[in-house]
Amino acid sequence: xxxxxxxxxxxxxxxxxxxxxxxxxxxxxxxxxxxxxxxxxxxxxxxxxxxxxxxxxxxxxxxxxxxxxxxxxxxxxxxxxxxxxxxxxxxxxxxxxxxxxxxxxxxxxxxxxxxxxxxxxxxxxxxxxxxxxxxxxxxxxxxxxxxxxxxxxxxxxxxxxxxxxxxxxxxxxxxxxxxxxxxxxxxxxxxxxxxxxxxxxxxxxxxxxxxxxxxxxxxxxxxxxxxxxxxxxxxxxxxxxxxxxxxxxxxxxxxxxxxxxxxxxxxxxxxxxxxxxxxxxxxxxxxxxxxxxxxxxxxxxxxxxxxxxxxxxxxxxxxxxxxxxxxxxxxxxxxxxxxxxxxxxxxxxxxxxxxxxxxxxxxxxxxxxxxxxxxxxxxxxxxxxxxxxxxxxxxxxxxxxxxxxxxxxxxxxxxxxxxxxxxxxxxxxxxxxxxxxxxxxxxxxxxxxxxxxxxxxxxxxxxxxxxxxxxxxxxxxxxxxxxxxxxxxxxxxxxxxxxxxxxxxxxxxxxxxxxxxxxxxxxxxxxxxxxxxxxxxxxxxxxxxxxxxxxxxxxxxxxxxxxxxxxxxxxxxxxxxxxxxxxxxxxxxxxxxxxxxxxxxxxxxxxxxxxxxxxxxxxxxxxxxxxxxxxxxxxxxxxxxxxxxxxxxxxxxxxxxxxxxxxxxxxxxxxxxxxxxxxxx
Ligand code: ADP
Ligand code: MG
Numbered sequence: 001x002x003x004x005x006x007x008x009x010x011x012x013x014x015x016x017x018x019x020x021x022x023x024x025x026x027x028x029x030x031x032x033x034x035x036x037x038x039x040x041x042x043x044x045x046x047x048x049x050x051x052x053x054x055x056x057x058x059x060x061x062x063x064x065x066x067x068x069x070x071x072x073x074x075x076x077x078x079x080x081x082x083x084x085x086x087x088x089x090x091x092x093x094x095x096x097x098x099x100x101x102x103x104x105x106x107x108x109x110x111x112x113x114x115x116x117x118x119x120x121x122x123x124x125x126x127x128x129x130x131x132x133x134x135x136x137x138x139x140x141x142x143x144x145x146x147x148x149x150x151x152x153x154x155x156x157x158x159x160x161x162x163x164x165x166x167x168x169x170x171x172x173x174x175x176x177x178x179x180x181x182x183x184x185x186x187x188x189x190x191x192x193x194x195x196x197x198x199x200x201x202x203x204x205x206x207x208x209x210x211x212x213x214x215x216x217x218x219x220x221x222x223x224x225x226x227x228x229x230x231x232x233x234x235x236x237x238x239x240x241x242x243x244x245x246x247x248x249x250x251x252x253x254x255x256x257x258x259x260x261x262x263x264x265x266x267x268x269x270x271x272x273x274x275x276x277x278x279x280x281x282x283x284x285x286x287x288x289x290x291x292x293x294x295x296x297x298x299x300x301x302x303x304x305x306x307x308x309x310x311x312x313x314x315x316x317x318x319x320x321x322x323x324x325x326x327x328x329x330x331x332x333x334x335x336x337x338x339x340x341x342x343x344x345x346x347x348x349x350x351x352x353x354x355x356x357x358x359x360x361x362x363x364x365x366x367x368x369x370x371x372x373x374x375x376x377x378x379x380x381x382x383x384x385x386x387x388x389x390x391x392x393x394x395x396x397x398x399x400x401x402x403x404x405x406x407x408x409x410x411x412x413x414x415x416x417x418x419x420x421x422x423x424x425x426x427x428x429x430x431x432x433x434x435x436x437x438x439x440x441x442x443x444x445x446x447x448x449x450x451x452x453x454x455x456x457x458x459x460x461x462x463x464x465x466x467x468x469x470x471x472x473x474x475x476x477x478x479x480x481x482x483x484x485x486x487x488x489x490x491x492x493x494x495x496x497x498x499x500x501x502x503x504x505x506x507x508x509x510x511x512x513x514x515x516x517x518x519x520x521x522x523x524x525x526x527x528x529x530x531x532x533x534x535x536x537x538x539x540x541x542x543x544x545x546x547x548x549x550x551x552x553x554x555x556x557x558x559x560x561x562x563x564x565x566x567x568x569x570x571x572x573x574x575x576x577x578x579x580x581x582x583x584x585x586x587x588x589x590x591x592x593x594x595x596x597x598x599x600x601x602x603x604x605x606x607x608x609x610x611x612x613x614x615x616x617x618x619x620x621x622x623x624x625x626x627x628x629x630x631x632x633x634x635x636x637x638x639x640x641x642x643x644x645x646x647x648x649x650x651x652x653x654x655x656x657x658x659x660x661x662x663x664x665x666x667x668x669x670x671x672x673x674x675x676x677x678x679x680x681x
Pocket of ligand 1 (some may be wrong): 129256257259262285286287288289290292293413437438541543570639
């Protein structure tokens with residue numbers, strides 16, 4: 001029987017022609033089991049055969065499309081075993097160009113002299129000779145559309161997917177559109193069938209854009225519904241309600257005016273603290289945006305209302321620094337602060353824990369020592385975790401378990417778009433510091449070869465002579481055993497250059513107390529130059545430091561370099577970041593160029609994401625959230641906003657998604673929930 005008319009979206013991919021168990025297994029790898037899965041497998045990009053360029057206008061090293069008449073075909077040239085290069089010459093109307101084909105005899109013999117084709121490939125030109133390394137081609141008369149390019153897996157070619165897709169589309173009219181009709185009309189979105197057909201085989205850019213817009217919207221809409229639902233789950237009540245605290249004394253005591261963003265974040269937090277359920281808020285702000293002051297305001301409010309706060313920092317250095325900051329601001333306001341870290345003697349710890357348990361100390365700053373079971377609070381009302389990516393969800397929860405549902409504030413310097421934050425941190429509300437304190441000057445970033453190191457050291461010395469301070473981030477070494485050696489040898493090598501100045505050394509193998517001592521000396525300008533491994537990476541704040549030199553800059557990730565660089569440019573004086581790298585690799589050059597061209601953490605995060613692929617951003621898929629198939633978290637923020645609003649509106653009208661026109665999407669949301677019950681922390 002001819003089953004052609006009966007293809008259904010629910011059928012397994014093996015229902016398609018040429019898909020046997022072998023190809024089905026390849027599709028399986030891509031997460032495609034059914035015909036519907038295949039239809040929902042969107043192209044990664046397109047080749048636009050509709051707008052070829054002239055060879056003389058093509059850009060060296062870039063992918064391009066050129067239309068040309070084939071003049072002659074050279075004989076196949078076997079280069080070595082298993083590699084044959086085929087060449088043919090074509091003319092685009094003005095210039096001749098060579099098309100080279102690697103190992104693809106099928107393509108070579110499919111192309112005929114005297115015929116016109118549209119060729120796509122990587123273009124190069126040298127000595128007036130144009131060359132195109134072929135990736136795909138079409139006969140000229142078929143080149144009236146965009147051609148989809150899919151993410152493939154070994155053994156599966158783009159052509160195979162295209163063929164299967166064309167067949168699968170025959171059941172596009174059976175697809176049930178999960179989007180409520182009212183939303184489609186209101187948002188001016190096309191129907192699912194049109195979207196699916198045109199995301200795969202659009203006739204032009206415009207069709208593709210209409211299709212894409214609808215699919216991105218749908219993706220965000222589904223996600224938003226799920227998120228609103230998630231947050232709407234019954235909130236446990238808290239015994240801690242912090243309201244009516246007079247904040248003016250706190251504001252008056254600050255040495256500067258808060259930025260608008262800081263004020264807004266503080267308002268959002270204070271309003272959370274009044275609620276009868278615990279705050280769960282993420283405070284996100286780029287390095288130097290002043291998150292600590294926002295935290296201090298929350299701590300002040302809690303303390304004045306009679307509740308204790310715990311601040312958890314990822315390193316001893318940071319804990320010590322927060323302790324110093326909080327002490328300076330809060331002690332004059334009559335609030336007691338203590339520091340609890342692993343490096344205290346057992347006796348000191350004992351004593352501090354007693355103070356905490358008795359409620360004599362209002363603010364405890366510490367490292368993971370804080371979460372140990374023997375630490376007991378009298379009335380813990382607020383828990384703050386800094387640089388949260390270093391802490392697991394589990395640790396956060398453990399600390400929160402020490403009070404009667406205390407309020408939670410998480411601080412992160414990873415500047416990710418709102419969209420992504422909402423997805424990664426699922427259940428957290430979000431406050432964003434998108435404004436740096438006034439008077440900051442942009443940091444100048446230079447990239448140099450190591451043969452210019454002496455000059456760079458001279459530059460650093462000049463700045464030290466002007467009373468400023470500097471960091472040198474040491475070359476990275478592989479084994480931690482030699483970290484100490486490498487760092488101290490490095491310091492010995494350069495110390496002669498800085499006679500009369502104190503050069504300190506900081507590395508991860510030091511005892512916490514030693515590290516603290518060094519950091520304190522640096523903070524007080526008793527050390528002028530700090531040679532350090534990456535332990536300074538997170539959070540350290542010494543506004544007088546204006547120069548940072550990073551050795552082996554190629555070994556660091558973009559986000560990490562951004563964090564490192566964030567240690568300078570924190571005061572009103574001009575700061576300089578010198579990245580030393582001898583690596584000429586294209587990717588490295590590109591990365592360092594990004595560092596040179598921007599100090600916007602947001603832009604850097606986006607580039608980082610591009611270079612590493614978005615999969616990484618979700619880390620261990622800690623969020624349990626579904627990955628996005630088509631939406632671009634950076635580019636599509638407006639659509640996200642619109643989809644989120646539409647989702648809220650819909651839930652207001654139909655909270656359980658029970659109305660017939662909403663039932664399809666309701667089913668999808670429920671399925672998402674079942675799959676992710678445990679993942680969505
Ligand atoms: P981060 O967000 O990176 O944790 P910090 O809280 O360490 O930033 O603040 C960076 C520096 O900016 C600190 O020296 C801090 O005292 C200072 N600072 C914070 N807020 C302001 C402000 N509103 N005006 C001027 N300086 C500020
Ligand atoms: Mg900080």
